[in-house]
Amino acid sequence: MDVQRIIPVLGDITKQDVDAVVNAANNAMRGGGGVDGAIHRAGGPAVLDDCIRRFPQGLATGDAGWTTAGNLPAKWVIHTVGPNHAAGQRDRRLLESCYRRALEEADELGARSIAFPLISAGIYGWPKEDAIRAAVETIVASPSQVGRVALVALDEATVAAIREVLLGS
Incomplete structure (x- = not known):
């Protein structure tokens, strides 16, 4: 994927006008804090109901799967489970897999636009600079039909x- 298709966005991931939003979920996929909680709250009960139906055992770290987006402006939520750096899960390949698997799911759905948070960079404690590099490098290296990728952040820094x-890529 061309780096020029990646757009940094200041804002709320639940308000992005894209085909799919990516949820930085926990393994159980039943809602939680951070991005996960925000997506479940904004999407409403349909998101949780679909998670329970489609993923009764949850997801493994580094994997991804989709559900309805419920009340979100997006059509789908692509849930992915990032490694918990704070708990000792420090294999960067698991973090990279989250981005790659989310793009694969987006391609299967026919999504042409997607919004990612910085996976694992919040409560899971992945160092922010490396989380950004992992996101950009993996998205660029992943073949995908997605035409626009938003990397959504909550602060200007x-x-x-x-x-x-992105400029260095």
């Missing part, structure tokens, strides 16, 4: 850091 990595 993170958006600026994403821009800096």
Whole structure:
């Protein structure tokens, strides 16, 4: 994928006008804190109901799967489970797999636009600079039909850091 298709966005991932939003979920996929909680709250009970139906055993770290987006502006939520750096899960390949698997799911759905949070960079404690590099490098290296990728951040400093990595790519 061309780096120019990646756009840093300051905002709320639940309000992105894209085909699919990516949820940085936990293994159980039953809602939680951070991005996961925000997506479940904004999407409403349909998201949780679909998670329970489609993924009764949850998802493994590094994997991804889709559900309805419920009340979100997107058509789908692509849930992915990032490694919990704070708990000792520090294999960067698991983090990279989250982005690659989410793009594979997007392609299967026919999604042409997707919004990612910085997976594992919140409560899971992955160092932010490396999380940004992992996101950009993996998205660029992954073959995909997705035409527009938003990397959504909640603060301007993170958006600026994403821009800096994109310029260096």
